[in-house]
Amino acid sequence: xxxxxxxxxxxxxxxxxxxxxxxxxxxxxxxxxxxxxxxxxxxxxxxxxxxxxxxxxxxxxxxxxxxxxxxxxxxxxxxxxxxxxxxxxxxxxxxxxxxxxxxxxxxxxxxxxxxxxxxxxxxxxxxxxxxxxxxxxxxxxxxxxxxxxxxxxxxxxxxxxxxxxxxxxxxxxxxxxxxxxxxxxxxxxxxxxxxxxxxxxxxxxxxxxxxxxxxxxxxxxxxxxxxxxxxxxxxxxxxxxxxxxxxxxxxxxxxxxxxxxxxxxxxxxxxxxxxxxxxxxxxxxxxxxxxxxxxxxxxxxxxxxxxxxxxxxxxxxxxxxxxxxxxxxxxxxxxxxxxxxxxxxxxxxxxxxxxxxxxxxxxxx
Amino acid sequence: xxxxxxxxxxxxxxxxxxxxxxxxxxxxxxxxxxxxxxxxxxxxxxxxxxxxxxxxxxxxxxxxxxxxxxxxxxxxxxxxxxxxxxxxxxxxxxxxxxxxxxxxxxxxxxxxxxxxxxxxxxxxxxxxxxxxxxxxxxxxxxxxxxxxxxxxxxxxxxxxxxxxxxxxxxxxxxxxxxxxxxxxxxxxxxxxxxxxxxxxxxxxxxxxxxxxxxxxxxxxxxxxxxxxxxxxxxxxxxxxxxxxxxxxxxxxxxxxxxxxxxxxxxxxxxxxxxxxxxxxxxxxxxxxxxxxxxxxxxxx
Amino acid sequence: xxxxxxxxxxxxxxxxxxxxxxxxxxxxxxxxxxxxxxxxxxxxxxxxxxxxxxxxxxxxxxxxxxxxxxxxxxxxxxxxxxxxxxxxxxxxxxxxxxxxxxxxxxxxxxxxxxxxxxxxxxxxxxxxxxxxxxxxxxxxxxxxxxxxxxxxxxxxxxxxxxxxxxxxxxxxxxxxxxxxxxxxxxxxxxxxxxxxxxxxxxxxxxxxxxxxxxxxxxxxxxxxxxxxxxxxxxxxxxxxxxxxxxxxxxxxxxxxxxxxxxxxxxxxxxxxxxxxxxxxx
Numbered sequence: 001x002x003x004x005x006x007x008x009x010x011x012x013x014x015x016x017x018x019x020x021x022x023x024x025x026x027x028x029x030x031x032x033x034x035x036x037x038x039x040x041x042x043x044x045x046x047x048x049x050x051x052x053x054x055x056x057x058x059x060x061x062x063x064x065x066x067x068x069x070x071x072x073x074x075x076x077x078x079x080x081x082x083x084x085x086x087x088x089x090x091x092x093x094x095x096x097x098x099x100x101x102x103x104x105x106x107x108x109x110x111x112x113x114x115x116x117x118x119x120x121x122x123x124x125x126x127x128x129x130x131x132x133x134x135x136x137x138x139x140x141x142x143x144x145x146x147x148x149x150x151x152x153x154x155x156x157x158x159x160x161x162x163x164x165x166x167x168x169x170x171x172x173x174x175x176x177x178x179x180x181x182x183x184x185x186x187x188x189x190x191x192x193x194x195x196x197x198x199x200x201x202x203x204x205x206x207x208x209x210x211x212x213x214x215x216x217x218x219x220x221x222x223x224x225x226x227x228x229x230x231x232x233x234x235x236x237x238x239x240x241x242x243x244x245x246x247x248x249x250x251x252x253x254x255x256x257x258x259x260x261x262x263x264x265x266x267x268x269x270x271x272x273x274x275x276x277x278x279x280x281x282x283x284x285x286x287x288x289x290x291x292x293x294x295x296x297x298x299x300x301x302x303x304x305x306x307x308x309x310x311x312x313x314x315x316x317x318x319x320x321x322x323x324x325x326x327x328x329x330x331x332x333x334x335x336x337x338x339x340x341x342x343x344x345x346x347x348x349x350x351x352x353x354x355x356x357x358x359x360x361x362x363x364x365x
Numbered sequence: 366x367x368x369x370x371x372x373x374x375x376x377x378x379x380x381x382x383x384x385x386x387x388x389x390x391x392x393x394x395x396x397x398x399x400x401x402x403x404x405x406x407x408x409x410x411x412x413x414x415x416x417x418x419x420x421x422x423x424x425x426x427x428x429x430x431x432x433x434x435x436x437x438x439x440x441x442x443x444x445x446x447x448x449x450x451x452x453x454x455x456x457x458x459x460x461x462x463x464x465x466x467x468x469x470x471x472x473x474x475x476x477x478x479x480x481x482x483x484x485x486x487x488x489x490x491x492x493x494x495x496x497x498x499x500x501x502x503x504x505x506x507x508x509x510x511x512x513x514x515x516x517x518x519x520x521x522x523x524x525x526x527x528x529x530x531x532x533x534x535x536x537x538x539x540x541x542x543x544x545x546x547x548x549x550x551x552x553x554x555x556x557x558x559x560x561x562x563x564x565x566x567x568x569x570x571x572x573x574x575x576x577x578x579x580x581x582x583x584x585x586x587x588x589x590x591x592x593x594x595x596x597x598x599x600x601x602x603x604x605x606x607x608x609x610x611x612x613x614x615x616x617x618x619x620x621x622x623x624x625x626x627x628x629x630x631x632x633x634x635x636x637x638x639x640x641x642x643x644x645x646x647x648x649x650x651x652x653x654x655x656x657x658x659x660x661x662x663x664x665x
Numbered sequence: 666x667x668x669x670x671x672x673x674x675x676x677x678x679x680x681x682x683x684x685x686x687x688x689x690x691x692x693x694x695x696x697x698x699x700x701x702x703x704x705x706x707x708x709x710x711x712x713x714x715x716x717x718x719x720x721x722x723x724x725x726x727x728x729x730x731x732x733x734x735x736x737x738x739x740x741x742x743x744x745x746x747x748x749x750x751x752x753x754x755x756x757x758x759x760x761x762x763x764x765x766x767x768x769x770x771x772x773x774x775x776x777x778x779x780x781x782x783x784x785x786x787x788x789x790x791x792x793x794x795x796x797x798x799x800x801x802x803x804x805x806x807x808x809x810x811x812x813x814x815x816x817x818x819x820x821x822x823x824x825x826x827x828x829x830x831x832x833x834x835x836x837x838x839x840x841x842x843x844x845x846x847x848x849x850x851x852x853x854x855x856x857x858x859x860x861x862x863x864x865x866x867x868x869x870x871x872x873x874x875x876x877x878x879x880x881x882x883x884x885x886x887x888x889x890x891x892x893x894x895x896x897x898x899x900x901x902x903x904x905x906x907x908x909x910x911x912x913x914x915x916x917x918x919x920x921x922x923x924x925x926x927x928x929x930x931x932x933x934x935x936x937x938x939x940x941x942x943x944x945x946x
Contacts, residue, residue: 058563060682075680078566091564094663095582104578105568138663156569378775381768384761385785385825392822393787393796396803400795403802413805467698470691482695484934489702491876492926493883495900496919499907500705503712503916508722510708543702562686572688580686601792603886608907618794625801625890635802638795645792 002034002069004160004192005055010064012050012216024050026216027064032160032194033209034069037186039195041203042213043239048196049088051213052162055194057081069159079108083160084153089169090145092137098148099124099133105156123151126185143174150182154189161186163195167202179205200240204228212236234363237285242320244291244331245363246284250276257357260284263327270360283363290359291333293321293345296352304352307331309345319343323353397642404635412629422636442620446640449617452531453599456538457546460595461588463539464546468587469580471547472554483551490544498537498604505533505609529611537605542598546591553587554580589655593648601641617641706923713916730917740918743902746813750888750898751881753817758824759832759874763866766829770836786830788823796823797890804891813896816888820881827880828873831937835869868936875933879926 012025025047032038040048053059055066057078066073073081084105093101099120106116124130127147137145146166153161163182167175183206186193197203203210204224212219212227212235220232231237234245248262257269258276262284270284296306310330311322323331331353335344345351404422406414426446429439471482489497504510505527515521527533557580565579566572581588603618610616615623617637624634683689713731717724734740765785769778788796800819809815843865847857885900892901899922906915 056563056567058566058685075682077571077682078563078685079569079571083567085564085567087560087564089560091558091560093561093564093579104565104570108569108571108574136662152568374772375775378768378772381764381772382781385765385781385829388757388761388822389784389787389825392800392803392818393791394784396799397791397795399806400799400802403806463698463701466688466691466694469688470695473687473691480938484931485699486702487934488927488930489706491879491883491930492706492923493885493900493919495883495885495904496709496923497705499903499915499919500709502907502911503708504705540701540705543698559686566685575686576688597790597792601794603794618792621794621798622886622890625798631802634798638798641792642795645790645795649790 003031003067004034004036004069005032005194006067006070007031007051007055008065008067010051010054010066011062012047012054012059013062016062024216025054028213028216028218029064030211030218030221032192034192035190037183037193037195037206037208039197039203039207039210040213041197041200041210041239042219043198046213047216048198048213049164050216052085052164052194052196055160056083056085056162082158083162084156084158085162085164086149086153086166088164088166090137090149090166092145092148092152094137097134097136098129098140101137101148102133102152102155104152109156119155123155126154126188127151142170143178146170146178150185154185154191158191160192160194163193165197166195167197168199175202182206204240212239214239230361231285232364234283234285237363242288242332244286244288246286246329246360248282248284250278250280250282252278258282258362260362263329266325266327266329268360269357270362271358273362273364276362284360285363286331286355286360288320288332288334290355291323291331292354293323293333293335294352294354295345296350304354307351307353309347309349309351312343312345312347314343321345323351325353400635400638404632404639406632408630408632410629412625412631414631419632422630422632425630425633426636426640445615445620446617448531448615449600452534452538452616453596453602455535456542456599457592457596459535459539460543460546461592464543464591465550465588468547468550468554471551472557479555483548486544486547486551494541495604495608498541498608501533501537501540501609502528505536528609531610533609534606534616537609538599538602541602541605542595545594545598549590549594550584550587553584553590557583586656586659589652593652597645597648600644709916709923710920713913713920715913715916717913730913731921734914734917734921737914739897739902740899743897743899746816746896747882747899750813750817750820751878754820754824754881755828755874755877757821758877759828759870761821762825762828762873762877763832763870765825766833766836766869767862770833771841786826789826793823793886797887800887801890810893812893816892816896816898819887819891820884823884823887824877824881828877831872831876832866832869835866835872839865868939872933872937875929875936879929882922883926 007028007030010025010028011023014022014024028047028051040051042048050059054061055068057073057076057080061074068081068083093104096104102120102123103116106119111119120133121130124133127150129144129147129151132140132144137148140148146169149166166182167178170178179202182193182195195203195206204227207224209221209223210227211221214235220227220236222230227236228240231240237243238245246260246262246268248260248268250258251261251267252259253272253276256272258272260268260270260282262268268284276282294304305325307323307325309321310324313320318334318336321333321335323333325331333353337343403414405418405420407417407419407421409415424436426442427438428436429441431437467486471479471486474482502509506512507524507526507528508516511527512521512525515525561579561583562575565575570578600616601618601621602616603622606616606619610619617640621634621637621641624630624637628634712723714726714728715723716727716729762785765781769782769785772778796819800822804810804815811818839862844857844861847861848854852860883900884898885904888896888898889901889904892898897905899918903915903918903922906912906918
């Protein structure tokens, strides 16, 4: 596998030497493979956009280096780097038609006119915008502008396409449709995509690999299931999806399982990820969708615990339940409405709460 | 509110606008119409006009009567008009070349510093033009600020004779109206989305192309507005040609003033003013057209 | 592209690159620009302290010419005329501009709005010399001979757009929901205007008045043409002094006039910055 981008110990400090230096990136190292859909995921201010801008060349690194297909690119202007960017708010040139926007990069590369025309047509067809080539961007909808921005960045056939939260300005339906299209486009073109987003769903849906970032540091790199099922720390577990955290102390363990005391005396068993000993303070995490809720009488023998509905939030296709497990422990769980549309449990109802010890994991400290 | 005031929205509206209409209508619009009429009358040798219709004022722009009372072509006034356009054009160009980078530089600054720079640009604009132009006499004049040290250092051994030249007038005009170039360009640059520059550079545009393909086309309205705002007052300028050109290098503005102050040919002065006014109207129409075209393109 | 990459990659030294959109030399150019813009002002102020009789020959530092200027009765008369004209013109122009701006900014869209706007800003678009000629012809045609009154009328006319601009800008920047909130809280139309619109508009009115005052104080050509003997304002007097020959007295008077303008414009700047900061967005 070829490495497309190699980021080695990159640090970025804004306003160095001023009285308010801001460390946007702190010794970040990661590699992005060729033909990969790679996502930088994190909350705003985590440094993901800064990293993208460093690759594009809009900012200079304060330390470390960035290699593009084995070449140091630090001393290249953005116009000299074989990467193109899809900007967050598209940054379409308002004084040019759609076709002229798409042709812009090709013209700067001094490609022959006939070739440019052919490429513009091909790329606009690819993003289904061929019929609007003569329009100015101001007459396009948000989704259409998005497609033009994509076409414009793809037209010069970059080695790497950088996408800075390109879907964030679209409404929900369009955003979901564009996810699939983007993924499809990446497969068709074989171009390496580096995608920046703060939307974890988007990241999980599209990426081959994800780097979760926070406070200028990479927290975890891995495939979507990896990141969702095996977060390496509380930040990642919390940022991706909904999670129950249970803080406690290990009281016993064997090869398979550890036993933790949560609250004053509740015992929970969790998968042993190794390296634990009795007396360790640990955090267990449990995804709400792994918890089953049933009425106490219906629960047939299997390992369930008693609980009580403390609160519920109706969400249409499901309801989020806050379950009081006693001993100061509460869990968030989900249940689907019944076929008649009514919710299965109401506030105050007693519950039988079931989950497997396999679903409970110890977060590494 | 009192009862005698009009109660309808339209009534209140016109009541509010009435004073503006009255003052500007009576003391600006009507005078300009009268001026147009005067340009078609015969001059009274003691100032004012005789109520006799005549095209003499406009004929005088091109012709004069020779000793035998024949009309012969006289390029004198045409030359002055042509020079006025030339000098105004030159000064406008100088303002643009000088002012654009400054407007651009100010746009790059953080916001509070930007406001301060704009304040610095506007200050001379609000101070007395006559005085500021007069100061150039001290700078350019014989034994002035520029010559004295050069003479003392032996770099030159005679006066540079900078005063009373077209160059001096051009400097004076450029100096007079420079802020009028910087401000509208800054206003349009300020609205410029700098991400577009990054987008251009990302799409392989070098620094020069970023400027010529993105920045300049997008702030064209500001550039055109600046050029018009500088060109119009240059064309009618009186102070710079009078003080720095010494009254010998006439421009349209000083020619007009001369007709009223000394030559006592009011119709001719009015005709020259009409000429000036039509140049302004043509430019404003041109500007309105460009603005309309642009609005259609950018959809706002 | 790749060739370029290889070429540039051989020396590992990192060079400082200008961010996109920045260009070398802009700062220096701007410094030069401001030197050009302020050189005459600085020179003028400097030479006003010249003790020598000749404007150009430096004869040591002194306040002599200021004293002389203060004692000059013609100058006193001209200053007095200037102040009278500027004050009256400012009051009328600001009042007229304020109600005009209220209608144009708050009166919704109506037929004749564009034309009204064009008419009010007309004095800005017409070259000064043309205005001067037109007004001169007009006054002589109707035989109006009010002396300083003629000058004042002309000044009111061309000050209106200068007062109008900041007031209208202020009105358009104002949040109309504030007025709606007042109406919602049972204020009558008049109370809303009195307690909400006017206080919020005040910085704009003050700014407009200050600009009118400065413009009127500085006007030269229109006053020169329209004003007769006895209605000489300060700039017209300075012009006649320059024509008679250069004396440092001119510098002293000019410096004072400059400083007044700069002080007023600075006050305007401070007020408008403050009002900008106060505006709720």
